[in-house]
Amino acid sequence: MRRIYLVLALVLVAGLAAPGAAQQKLKAGFIYVGPIGDYGWTHAHDEGRRLAQQRLPWLETIYVESVPEGQVEPFIERMIQQGARVVFTTSFGFMDGTLAAARRYPNHIFAHASGFKRNRNMATYMADFYQVYYLNGLMAGALTKTGRTAYVGAFPIPEVKRHLNAFALGVRAVNPQATVHVRWIFEWFNPAAAKEATEALIAAGADVFAFTEDSPTVVQVAARRNLPSFGHYSPMQKFAPRHVVSGQLVHWDRIYIDFLSKVYAGRYTADNLADVDYWWLLAEKAVELGGEPGVPVNPVFRTALQAARVNTPDLGRISVYDLVMRRLAQMATPQMTFDPFTGPIRDRKGTLRAPAGKRLTVAELTSMEWAAPGVVGPWPKEP
Amino acid sequence: MEEGNWILATVIRAVALGTPILWGTLGEITAERSGVINLGVEGMMILGALAAFVVAHLTGQPTAGLVVAAAVGGAAALLHAFISITLRANQYVSGLALTMFGLGLAGLLGRGWEGRPLLDTLPEISALTYAGLGVAVALWVVFYHTRWGIVLRSVGEMPAAADALGVNVALVRYLAVAFGGVMAGAAGAFLSLAYRPAWTEGMTAGMGWIVIAIAIFAAWDPLRAVAGALLFGALFHLSFRLQAWVAPELLKMMPFAFTILALAATAGGRRGLGAPEALGTPYVTGER
Amino acid sequence: MRRLGPLVLEPDPVPPPARVLGVSLFAIAGALLVAGGVFAAYGADPLVAYGVIVRGTFAGLREASEVVRRTIPLLLCGVGLALAFRAQFWNIGAEGQLLAGAVGATAVALFVPIPGPWVLVAMFAAGFAAGALWGLLPALLRLRLSVNEVLTTLMMNYIALYGVAWLIHGPWKGATQFGFAYTDAFPEAARLPLLAGTRVHWPTLAVGLVLAAALAFLLARTRLGFEVRVLGQNPTAGRYAGIDPARTLLAVVLLSAGAAGLAGVGEVAGVHHKLLDPGQVSLGYGYAAIVVAWLARGSPLAAVLTATLLGAIFTSGDVLKVALxxxxxxxxxxxxxxxxxxxxxxxxxxxxxxWAPAATAAVPAEPGVPGTPETGGGS
Structure with a gap:
C-alpha cells in the first residue's frame, strides 16, 4: 500500500509542479530466448510488449533478444540497473535464473512464462493452445482422405505432447479410425528440419498437417503438395491462402496488459505473487482460433467442413463446421462448458487417464507425458 | 506403413536439400584449392538468402534475386580475400569474423522482412537444381584437365613455385575466393527462394558449417562433393523417416564420423587426396 | 624497406610488446570508429554508446565480474590452444573438447557416488580426461597417418555436439525435468562455489590462471617446453636434437584438449548445474578461443590478457543490447x-x-614487405 501513496504523492507533486508533465512511469523489461525476427514465439511476445506499450500510456518497456540460458540472471540485473521494476522472462530454461534473481531482488517483480516455480515476487504465466489444437483436430479429422493426419513436433515435452494429444482427440472425435503421425525435430526453430520432417510424413501417407515450430515451413511444404495444414503461433494463412484451414494465434498482450495494470494499480506487489499463475485460454482471449486474426476458418474450406457430418453425444448429428463453432463458443465462455480433456480418456496403451466426467487439472495438463489413442510414431519417455 | 517407392522419395529429398549444400561446397572447394580456407560460408549464405528474398519480393523476379544474391555473396567473400590475401591475416579468424559479420548484418537489414510470403518463387527441383551437377562436372574438368586447373592447384599446393613460373598468386586466390562467395550467395538464394520461400532471421541454421565439413569430406574433389552433399541430404531426411528406430542425433552425426574415417582411410597413400599443401597459409611474394 | 615521405618502413618480424599493444589499440579504435557508424544508424550517439560500454563492463564489481565470468572458458580453452599452436598443432576442436569435458563432469556429478568436496576434484579430473580423450584421436591420426588435424578436430566438434544432444534427449534425460531436454540437476556438492556477490565460479578461474602460469613455465623452463619450441620452429631440426616428436606432440595435444575439457567442467558445474543443449553449454567459446590464442601469439600468459579482451568484447555486446x-x-x-x-x-x-628524411637514408628499396608474424599460418 505504501507504493500507492508514493505513486499518488508523486503524481500530485508532478501535477502541481509541472501541469501536463508525464505521470510516474512503470518500466518493464522483457527477456527473450530467440530473435524477434523468428516469426514465432519470440516475435509473438514482442508483439505483445509493443501492444501493451501502445495501450498503457504509463508503461515504458525495454527488451533483450536471443539470451542464452546461462545468461538470464546477468541480463535481469542489467535491466534492473536500467530502472526496470518488472521483468518478464519468456523461456522455460530461464526458470531457475529468474527464481535466483527474484530472491536477490526482493523488491522487484518477476513473471516467468511456461514454468512452474513461483515466489512471493515471482508469478508464472502461459497462454495455452490445447483447446485450439482440439478444434484444429476436429477439422483435420474431417479433411483427411487417407485417414492419416500429421504433426511435426518441436520437442517431446509436456507442452507439445498436450497439444498433440488435444489435436489427436479432435481428429478421433470426428474420424474414429484416423491416426496422427508424429515426427520430432528437437529444435524450436529449424526450417530445414521442419521441411524434411514434413516430407517424411508425406511419404508416410499423411495428408493434413499441424505442427509446433517457429516458421511457416510446414504450411509451405504442404501447400506445394496441395495438402491442407494449420498455422501455428503467427498469422500463416497468407503463406498458403488456399491451403491453410485454420490454426492457432496468440495474444500475449492480453496477459501483459492485465498483469502490468494490476502492478500499476498496486494489486500485485513484490509480496503477493506466490499464487499468481496465469493459465489463459480461449475464454480469456489470450489465444485465438484461425490462420489470420478474425478468420477462425478459412472460407475456402467452409463447404467441405459443412458437408462432413458427425454424431456427438451432446449435440446430436451436426456438421463439422457447426461442431467447431459450437465447441469454440462453449470454450470461449467463462464457465467453459466444454473441455477436450474430459473423461473418459484412455491413453494409447489403454491406461485410464481421466475417469468419465472428470476434467484434467492444470497440474495434470502441464505434466502430461502419455500419448492419446491414434497417435503413431516415436514418443520419448512414454509412461 | 511407408507408401510408394521410398528409395526414390529419399533420393528426391537428398537432391533438394543437397542442392544448396552442393553449391556452397563447390565454391568452398574452389577457394580452398587456391589455398584460402573461408570459414565465413554461413555469413555469405545468409546475406545471399536475404538479398535474394528482398530482390525477389520487390521485383517479382526470383531469378533477379538469385543473381543479386550471388553478387552479394561474392562481395562478402572479397572482404575475406582482402584481409586474408592482401593483409595476410589469419584465415580462420577472418572467416569466423565474416560469419559473425554476415549473420549480424543480415539480421539487422532483414528486420521487418520476416513473416512476408513470397509469391514468385523458384521451383525446388528444376533445371537449376541440376545446374549444380553441371557446375560440379565443369569444375572437375577445369581442376584436372585444363591449364587453369593446374594454375589454381599449384597456387594452393606450392605458391612459391607458381609464383616463380609467373603466376599471379594473389589474383588467382582473389578469383577463387570470390567464386566461393558467389556460390555461397546462390546457395542462400536457393534456401530463401526455393527450398523454403521466406525470410527468417538465422534461417541458414548452421548449413554454412555443414558446407565446410562436406568440402573436407569430399577431399576437395567436385565430384565427390556431389556424393557428399547427396549423402548428407539423404541422412538428414532419413533421420526423420527412421525416427522411430534410430536416434536422429546419431544419424546426423554420421557424415562427420564418415569424414574422419574417409580421411584416415585415404591418408598416407596416394598424394592429392589430402588438403592443399598451402591451405590456410598466406603467401608472401619473394619468400621461398 | 619502403618509404612514405620522410618515414621509413622497415621489416621487423619480432615486434616489441609496446608495438603490439599500440597496434592492437589502434585496431580497436578503428573498429570502434566504424562500429560508431552502425550505432549512429540505430539512432545512438556513438560517444554515448562507448561510454555505456565502458560503464557496463568495468565500472563496478558487478560489471567486471560478468566480464570475468565470460573470460573463464575463453581462458582455459585459449591457454591450451596457445600451447598447441606453439607446437604447430592446429587444434580447432576446443569446442568439442569443451563439450566432452562437460560430459565427463556430468557423468561424475550424476552417477558416481563420491563423498563431499572430492566430487568437484573428481569432476575436474574427469573433465580433463574426457577433453584429452577427445583430442587423442586427431592427435593419433596426425601422428600415425599424417591426417590434417584442422579437419579432424573440426569434425570431432560435430560429433561431440550431436553426442551431447543424444545424451540429453536419450539416456541421460532427467526424470525431474518435466520432459525437457536436460539431465537432472547436479547435487549441491557438485556445484562450484561462487565468489561472494558475483556469479564468478572462482575455482575454475583459479585453475585457468594456474594453468596459464604453469604452461608458461613449462614452455620457458622445462625439457618438454624446449622440445615444443624446437618443434614449433622447425619440425625436422627436432630429430637432430634428440627429440621424439610423437611423444612431445601427444603431450601437447593432451594438455591442450584437457584444458578445454576443464572449461566444460566450469560451465556445467559453475553456471548451469546440469548438462543441456550443446549450444547453451558453450556459447561458441571453443571457436572464440582460437582468436584468443591467435592474438596471444602462442604465449599462455598473454592468453590471460587476450581472453579478458574477448570476454570484455562479448560483454560489451550484452551492454549494448540492454542499455541502448x-x-x-x-x-x-x-x-x-x-x-x-x-x-x-x-x-x-x-x-x-x-623517421628518416630522404637525404640521410639512401638504402636501395627491396620489393614488398617480407615477414609474417612468427606463428603465421603454420607454414
Missing amino acids: QMPFRVTDVFNGLILFFLIGSERLLAVRIR
Missing part, C-alpha cells in the same frame, strides 16, 4: 568488425616505422 535497446545482431556486427580490424592490423606489427 539495440537488436542482438548489432553485437555480431560489432564483434565481427573488431576481429577484422585486429587481425587486419597484424601486418603492421612486422613493420618498424622510423
